Amino acid sequence: MRMTIRTAIIGLGIMGRRMLEHMQRHPGYDVTAIWDPDPAACATAADLAPQARQADNAAAAIAAADLVYLACPPVPRRAYALDAAAAGKAVFLEKPLGVDIASSRDMVARIAASGVPAAVNFTQAAGAALTGVTQAAETGALGDLTGADIVVTYAEWPRGWQKAADWLRFRDEGGMTREVISHFLFFSARILGPLDLVWARSTYPDDPALCETHVAARLVNAQGLPVSVMASVGGAQPDRQELTIKGQAASRRITEFYRDAVSRGGDFEPVAPEPEDPRAVSLKAQLDDLALMVAGRPNRLATLDEALRVQVLVEEILASS
Numbered sequence: 677m678r679m680t681i682r683t684a685i686i687g688l689g690i691m692g693r694r695m696l697e698h699m700q701r702h703p704g705y706d707v708t709a710i711w712d713p714d715p716a717a718c719a720t721a722a723d724l725a726p727q728a729r730q731a732d733n734a735a736a737a738i739a740a741a742d743l744v745y746l747a748c749p750p751v752p753r754r755a756y757a758l759d760a761a762a763a764g765k766a767v768f769l770e771k772p773l774g775v776d777i778a779s780s781r782d783m784v785a786r787i788a789a790s791g792v793p794a795a796v797n798f799t800q801a802a803g804a805a806l807t808g809v810t811q812a813a814e815t816g817a818l819g820d821l822t823g824a825d826i827v828v829t830y831a832e833w834p835r836g837w838q839k840a841a842d843w844l845r846f847r848d849e850g851g852m853t854r855e856v857i858s859h860f861l862f863f864s865a866r867i868l869g870p871l872d873l874v875w876a877r878s879t880y881p882d883d884p885a886l887c888e889t890h891v892a893a894r895l896v897n898a899q900g901l902p903v904s905v906m907a908s909v910g911g912a913q914p915d916r917q918e919l920t921i922k923g924q925a926a927s928r929r930i931t932e933f934y935r936d937a938v939s940r941g942g943d944f945e946p947v948a949p950e951p952e953d954p955r956a957v958s959l960k961a962q963l964d965d966l967a968l969m970v971a972g973r974p975n976r977l978a979t980l981d982e983a984l985r986v987q988v989l990v991e992e993i994l995a996s997s
Contacts, residue, residue, distance in 0.1 A: 738765060772986070819926065
């Protein structure tokens with residue numbers, strides 16, 4: 677009989693509750709403990725999963741599980757990740773990996789030394805879009821690659837559905853570069869290889885506590901292929917989240933993280949019909965590969981080293997103001 681993975685979720689905001697919901701749908705997981713320092717968040721999560729034990733603290737949640745999913749903000753996430761690794765638990769961290777590079781390097785080294793399975797939840801890692809674009813690049817269907825464009829625009833930040841996570845609007849841990857652009861930098865690096873920052877300019881409000889509102893950047897891979905970033909907040913407009921991997925024969929455009937379209941010089945056309953519930957399909961793919969990770973088997977999830985490389989790029993971009 678297949679054993680389910682006893683899982684603890686620490687951090688019960690938007691992402692924690694979303695993962696809780698989808699882990700309950702997946703036959704490979706048993707959410708045995710949940711915890712958040714906010715009683716209201718715990719109460720909301722309890723309505724979603726009345727069978728999950730509400731732990732008294734983070735340490736109790738970690739002790740009750742074999743896998744610890746950390747959906748809390750970056751600064752407390754580090755301490756919980758190290759505690760979980762020291763206790764021999766598999767660790768699945770939300771992104772960004774952190775906000776202080778030296779601290780994250782230390783965390784990655786210590787988790788690696790512990791030997792526990794660990795990955796970071798860049799949500800496209802196991803998805804159909806990245807899998808399909810990777811195959812197209814490797815088989816030559818795109819022709820010679822020429823680079824990538826990342827375009828992100830929002831009427832407001834945080835977006836309406838994110839506002840309960842108030843920390844997202846502050847410069848210390850939040851902002852669209854860490855939360856969104858990081859996903860597309862990860863995706864680009866999976867296709868083009870490791871990236872280096874050439875130049876960047878980030879613009880901030882007059883209030884020094886608040887996060888960036890505009891970002892422009894240029895990165896290159898080892899062959900000098902460019903990755904261009906343009907991001908802005910403000911104005912009456914729909915949200916736009918778009919990555920284009922460009923090739924001489926064809927280009928692939930990923931919008932809203934999962935919509936995959938191809939152009940051979942004309943309009944972009946969908947690669948496949950859109951699933952009825954794209955988020956459910958994407959999260960199931962992540963959870964399938966997470967189960968492989970816990971079992972010590974090959975998987976497509978973002979490694980800690982990959983996440984650290986993305987963090988370095990993100991923090992360099994944010995520092996270029």
